[in-house]
Amino acid sequence: MLKVWGRPNAYNVQKVLWFIHELGIEFEHINIGSVAGELDTEEFFAINPHGRIPVIQDDELHVWESNTILRYLASTYGKELFWLENPVDRSRVERWMDWELASLQPDFLSLFWSYFRTPENQRNRKKIKCSMERCEKNLSILDVHLKNNLYVAGSKFSIADCAVGTSFYRYFNMGINPPILPNVHRWYQRLSDRPAYQKNIMVPFDELKGRLEF
Ligand SMILES: N[C@@H](CCC(=O)N[C@@H](CS)C(=O)NCC(=O)O)C(=O)O
Missing domain, CATH: 3.40.30.10 (Glutaredoxin)
Structure with missing residues (x-):
């Protein structure tokens, strides 16, 4: 197994x-x-x-x-x-997975650690602001893309949605009040309707608040 x-x-x-x-x-x-x-x-x-x-x-x-x-x-x-043999189709999935790893995840984790995981009296406002701006820039790129795409790699749910969508529950629920981007929000709603997303991603994470060790 x-x-x-x-x-x-x-x-x-x-x-x-x-x-x-x-x-x-x-x-x-x-x-x-x-x-x-x-x-x-x-x-x-x-x-x-x-x-x-x-x-x-x-x-x-x-x-x-x-x-x-x-x-x-x-x-x-x-x-x-979930697997596309055609390299052209597969590249539409994989480019967003690589983007998640190279851009979205480092920026999101920088915000999550500097804001949510750092005790309030130790937070560095400048670092938080800078991470927030980078996250917003990433989201605006995704928002433009999702204007004409139901999911990250096109019309069907794919592993690119898993890679990119994992951070969004925490992003929207950690208390920073990010701007509402309409296409990102519609896509996030689609993910939130999926039982597997609800079970594994939409789960409380309070135990991580103000906790700097892993
Ligand atoms: N790029 C790696 C990152 C792996 C990573 O940093 N994992 C974290 C958790 S998200 C970890 O192992 N943390 C140490 C711990 O939890 O004790 C991946 O995508 O798998």
Whole structure:
């Protein structure tokens, strides 16, 4: 049976758990991470040399890096619905996954850590403002794209929605009151209607407030 390592309140783990529930496959979940020492062991470094979560195991294979895991699962378990053999079509999915990793995620995590995860009396206003502006810029790019697309990669839900959509529940619910961008909001509403999004992403995250350690 497929195994997944990673605490369910970690952003990149949520991304993978969401997609596994979309696929409807059975898996064993090993809740690991955040507690000092848990990832920092010889056994864990043997399955992920970076000592980070998520990691999955499928038979003898271990896969790390959340977006690579999404691709692996889509091509192995979701061929009909989620894998595109045509490189042109696939590039429409993958460019947004790479954008998520290179731009959206660092900017969102910078805001999440500097605002939500930092105790109020230690917050750096300048850093928060700067991260907020970068997030808004990313969202405005996505908003223009979603004007003519129901989902991130076009008319159908794809792994690009999982990669890009994971941060939005926290972004809209961490208390920063971001501007409402109409196309992003309609798309977010579509994601929020999905049971797998509700189960894995739309979950309380208060335990992370003001907590600087993982
Ligand atoms: N680029 C990696 C990032 C992995 C990563 O930084 N994971 C965080 C959680 S989101 C982690 O391992 N944190 C240590 C911990 O939770 O103890 C991916 O997408 O999988």
